[in-house]
Amino acid sequence: xxxxxxxxxxxxxxxxxxxxxxxxxxxxxxxxxxxxxxxxxxxxxxxxxxxxxxxxxxxxxxxxxxxxxxxxxxxxxxxxxxxxxxxxxxxxxxxxxxxxxxxxxxxxxxxxxxxxxxxxxxxxxxxxxxxxxxxxxxxxxxxxxxxxxxxxxxxxxxxxxxxxxxxxxxxxxxxxxxxxxxxxxxxxxxxxxxxxxxxxxxxxxxxxxxxxxxxxxxxxxxxxxxxxxxxxxxxxxxxxxxxxxxxxxxxxxxxxxxxxxxxxxxxxxxxxxxxxxxxxxxxxxxxxxxxxxxxxxxxxxxxxxxxxxxxxxxxxxxxxxxxxxxxxxxxxxxxxx
Numbered sequence: 076x077x078x079x080x081x082x083x084x085x086x087x088x089x090x091x092x093x094x095x096x097x098x099x100x101x102x103x104x105x106x107x108x109x110x111x112x113x114x115x116x117x118x119x120x121x122x123x124x125x126x127x128x129x130x131x132x133x134x135x136x137x138x139x140x141x142x143x144x145x146x147x148x149x150x151x152x153x154x155x156x157x158x159x160x161x162x163x164x165x166x167x168x169x170x171x172x173x174x175x176x177x178x179x180x181x182x183x184x185x186x187x188x189x190x191x192x193x194x195x196x197x198x199x200x201x202x203x204x205x206x207x208x209x210x211x212x213x214x215x216x217x218x219x220x221x222x223x224x225x226x227x228x229x230x231x232x233x234x235x236x237x238x239x240x241x242x243x244x245x246x247x248x249x250x251x252x253x254x255x256x257x258x259x260x261x262x263x264x265x266x267x268x269x270x271x272x273x274x275x276x277x278x279x280x281x282x283x284x285x286x287x288x289x290x291x292x293x294x295x296x297x298x299x300x301x302x303x304x305x306x307x308x309x310x311x312x313x314x315x316x317x318x319x320x321x322x323x324x325x326x327x328x329x330x331x332x333x334x335x336x337x338x339x340x341x342x343x344x345x346x347x348x349x350x351x352x353x354x355x356x357x358x359x360x361x362x363x364x365x366x367x368x369x370x371x372x373x374x375x376x377x378x379x380x381x382x383x384x385x386x387x388x389x390x391x392x393x394x395x396x397x398x399x400x401x402x403x404x405x406x407x408x409x410x411x412x
Contacts (some may be wrong), residue, residue: 119144161186203228242273280318287312306335329354343381371396
């Protein structure tokens, strides 16, 4: 039935009938919602081509089809073409509706997310700063979409290593989310964690610890002990404790994060491998050399099994193990002499 209906729509679409093009567009959106992105892409391309021919490139319906195609491309990580689609829809909607229209803002945000996917952080920062200013004027500083964009801008600044600016933006996002969503909402806790990251990268480890503890307590209460976000907060708190040489608690937290990640993510996941290395590092600095060696060797073995012996993560973990073994041999020789 699906294929028969599709063939019938294809035949009718050649005549450019608006109702048929609407049906093709709706089918593409349905496939997009069902996460059947390759099929959605093919349908969205047909809808876009039909609407461009029948309605013109700057028609609102044509721009909707271009936006839908951009979304299917983004979800398939075809970022370069997705970027072009969102640039086109942003320009078209800005021309038709102006910069304050919700559709124009949505095109800007989707373009920004796509630029992040391509790791074009400087361009993404420009897009998000512009969109945030427009949205604050149009919707107010505490609107959920404004706070979401503010949070994304903060994360972009973290990626750009602009930590002081990131701290300021993350604080604004946190205050807004506390006010509108509550202290223990998942998005609020994400902003707390992001603020911790900005602080940690400015060597403000004590204040970072405070934020990570808050994020962890909230995540445990809201999401549960074994949720990925909870384990991330646990790992980050362990890092802040380690930086302050609070080795006892750092070891406990790293072990908890490692056990949780092994259970939830598996031994070969990059986060689990990272936890193995960090736990080994703390054990090394606590002079628990036998236990540290076990962690480093496991990190190499599991990375090789999951990713291959020549994968950059495997090679990096092998370097950690090699440096540890060299340091340990030096300690042993010093002790013998």
